[in-house]
Amino acid sequence: GESVGLHLPTLSVQEGDNSIINCAYSNSASDYFIWYKQESGKGPQFIIDIRSNMDKRQGQRVTVLLNKTVKHLSLQIAATQPGDSAVYFCAENERGGGADGLTFGKGTHLIIQP
Amino acid sequence: KAGVTQTPRYLIKTRGQQVTLSCSPISGHRSVSWYQQTPGQGLQFLFEYFSETQRNKGNFPGRFSGRQFSNSRSEMNVSTLELGDSALYLCASSPRGGFGYEQYFGPGTRLTVT
Numbered sequence: 001g002e003s004v005g006l007h008l009p010t011l012s013v014q015e016g017d018n019s020i021i022n023c024a025y026s027n028s029a030s031d032y033f034i035w036y037k038q039e040s041g042k043g044p045q046f047i048i049d050i051r052s053n054m055d056k057r058q059g060q061r062v063t064v065l066l067n068k069t070v071k072h073l074s075l076q077i078a079a080t081q082p083g084d085s086a087v088y089f090c091a092e093n094e095r096g097g098g099a100d101g102l103t104f105g106k107g108t109h110l111i112i113q114p
Numbered sequence: 115k116a117g118v119t120q121t122p123r124y125l126i127k128t129r130g131q132q133v134t135l136s137c138s139p140i141s142g143h144r145s146v147s148w149y150q151q152t153p154g155q156g157l158q159f160l161f162e163y164f165s166e167t168q169r170n171k172g173n174f175p176g177r178f179s180g181r182q183f184s185n186s187r188s189e190m191n192v193s194t195l196e197l198g199d200s201a202l203y204l205c206a207s208s209p210r211g212g213f214g215y216e217q218y219f220g221p222g223t224r225l226t227v228t
Contacts (some may be wrong), residue, residue: 043204045220101159101172
């Protein structure tokens with residue numbers, strides 16, 4: 001199947017700054033997108049999701065932006081904290097709940113500098 | 115509400131052996147999905163069970179199988195283990211079937227094949 005990929009494997013930001021993690025997808029049938037955070041030794045933790053009928057969704061300190069024209073997804077984390085250090089994955093599923101499960105990107109490692 | 119639990123957390127097996135991993139979903143969740151996570155391939159979908167039936171299957175050989183019980187607990191079995199099966203095996207549960215909804219992951223079972 002088509003893949004979901006991330007632009008940068010590692011992102012280093014200063015504590016207190018905003019972080020932006022990007023994701024490109026290639027499946028035009030993708031309908032549902034999720035961002036997960038995975039800390040060392042733990043399973044992925046849900047952060048925020050968005051459906052293709054929206055272009056922006058906000059949560060607590062996080063915002064997901066979806067640009068369907070260029071098939072691009074981003075996760076913005078406001079006022080980054082040390083606890084935000086983790087690997088972030090985007091995942092997608094196609095319209096109608098595609099039978100291939102969630103397709104995950106390779107992940108971006110977010111490093112917080114003190 | 116308790117999260118997704120997986121047992122055992124760590125496992126070491128020898129090539130050629132078989133292994134069974136267990137997953138208990140969040141109470142009330144009827145969908146259980148399994149994923150394999152490796153550094154090289156990332157997170158890949160194995161299969162999904164809903165109401166004791168396998169609904170979807172990823173692109174893995176027949177050595178990988180699973181089942182779901184009436185209480186929604188699920189087991190995954192890998193027969194004739196190969197070195198390449200060393201990975202973190204993650205289970206995720208969802209209140210509804212398909213993948214257009216939030217999935218909650220467990221901590222995973224780290225399988226090492228020697």
